[in-house]
Amino acid sequence: MADSSSWQDMGRVIRESIGLLGFWMTLRYLLIYMLSYKPFNDRSFDRRHGTNTGGMVPTSELDIDDQSTKWQSNLYLGSPARVTRHLIRSLNIDCSNYTFVDYGSGKGRVLFTAAEFPFRKVVGVEISRALHKSAERNLISYVGEALKSSIELWCGDARKYTLADDNLVLFMYHPFGPDILKEMLIHIQAAGEQNPERRILIPYLFSIGVSKAVFQEFPAFKLMRDELCVNNLYRWTLYELKTQQD
Ligand SMILES: C[S@@+](CC[C@H](N)C(=O)[O-])C[C@H]1O[C@@H](n2cnc3c(N)ncnc32)[C@H](O)[C@@H]1O
Numbered sequence: 001m002a003d004s005s006s007w008q009d010m011g012r013v014i015r016e017s018i019g020l021l022g023f024w025m026t027l028r029y030l031l032i033y034m035l036s037y038k039p040f041n042d043r044s045f046d047r048r049h050g051t052n053t054g055g056m057v058p059t060s061e062l063d064i065d066d067q068s069t070k071w072q073s074n075l076y077l078g079s080p081a082r083v084t085r086h087l088i089r090s091l092n093i094d095c096s097n098y099t100f101v102d103y104g105s106g107k108g109r110v111l112f113t114a115a116e117f118p119f120r121k122v123v124g125v126e127i128s129r130a131l132h133k134s135a136e137r138n139l140i141s142y143v144g145e146a147l148k149s150s151i152e153l154w155c156g157d158a159r160k161y162t163l164a165d166d167n168l169v170l171f172m173y174h175p176f177g178p179d180i181l182k183e184m185l186i187h188i189q190a191a192g193e194q195n196p197e198r199r200i201l202i203p204y205l206f207s208i209g210v211s212k213a214v215f216q217e218f219p220a221f222k223l224m225r226d227e228l229c230v231n232n233l234y235r236w237t238l239y240e241l242k243t244q245q246d
Contacts, residue, residue: 037231045081045109051138053078053109062128069127069157072177076106076131079173079205083234084113087203090225090238091169095119098167098199100149103158103184104175108135108151114171115147123152125161159183163191167199174206181214189220192241200241207237215239 017026040056057076064070088095095117102110105124114122126132132155139151154161159180163170170188192200202221204211215221215237225238 039077039080039233042078042080045078045112048144049112050141050143051107051109051112052134052141053107053112053138057106057128057131063130064127069180072180073127074104074174074176076128077173077233078106078109080234081109081113083205083236084110084171085116087171087205087236087238088114088117088169090227091201091203093167093169093199093201095149098169098201099123099164100169100171101125101161101163102171102173103161104173105135105153106131108138108153110171110173111135111151111153112138112142112144112147114169115149115151116145117148119149119169120166121152121164122149123154123164125154125156125158127155127157129155159187163188165195165198168201170200170202172202172204174204174208174211178210178214181211182217185214185218185221189218189241189243192220193243196243202239202241203236204239205236206233207235208232212237 014026014030017029040054043054046052046054059070059073059075062070062073062076064073096119098119100114100119100122102114102124105111105126108124111122111124124135126135132153135153139153158175188200207226215223220241220243221239222242223237224240227236229235
């Protein structure tokens with residue numbers, strides 16, 4: 001349900017759009033908007049599982065003290081479970097030999113979906129204490145079929161999280177801006193070089209120019225798959241870290 005300030009915003013958007021685009025063009029855009037899928041309003045997962053993973057938290061409202069980190073952090077928005085399942089199935093791996101990490105796990109929806117698969121472990125890494133707390137509450141309230149992996153929550157900056165010495169699936173739903181992504185790729189590459197035997201896969205959701213440009217600076221991360229979608233939010237790319245020994 002929209003609050004009164006968002007209705008006022010909507011009135012202003014419509015008035016100013018009519019001034020800019022004219023009545024008919026504005027009406028066409030409004031109809032498209034009304035018919036479109038709005039991920040922040042999608043409560044289907046929560047209705048089924050007794051959780052609260054919906055809504056959107058803009059960057060300005062994320063409780064992150066360090067301002068330069070804050071402005072390189074992207075908003076909270078949960079991925080649809082169907083999308084997560086598709087990404088995991090597309091990896092064609094034996095999940096029982098992998099640890100799954102969601103970098104920027106928010107309220108935890110991806111973690112529950114990943115735990116439908118028999119990963120060795122599923123870990124959520126989230127910088128916002130408020131979102132981390134929501135994920136903790138969701139872990140308690142979750143109802144549904146028994147999950148096949150255990151879920152761990154870690155609250156802090158993804159740059160400080162120490163990766164397990166295991167085969168890894170490092171899921172990212174466009175969590176940070178390019179400066180932090182660069183630091184993350186340096187960190188992940190260094191971890192991979194310490195144990196070149198293991199596989200490190202990164203399914204990157206909302207794979208847009210800015211993130212692709214960062215990955216291109218790191219040739220060790222090979223592009224394995226690149227899928228488009230009518231909704232840009234769900235275009236995704238799979239990278240695999242290939243160390244020199246491969
Ligand atoms: C687009 S949301 C993705 C939520 C979840 N992974 C999903 O797909 O449902 C991005 C999340 O990344 C978190 N985030 C941003 N910067 C971070 C950082 N440096 N370390 C850990 N989490 C971060 C944000 O707080 C936000 O919850």
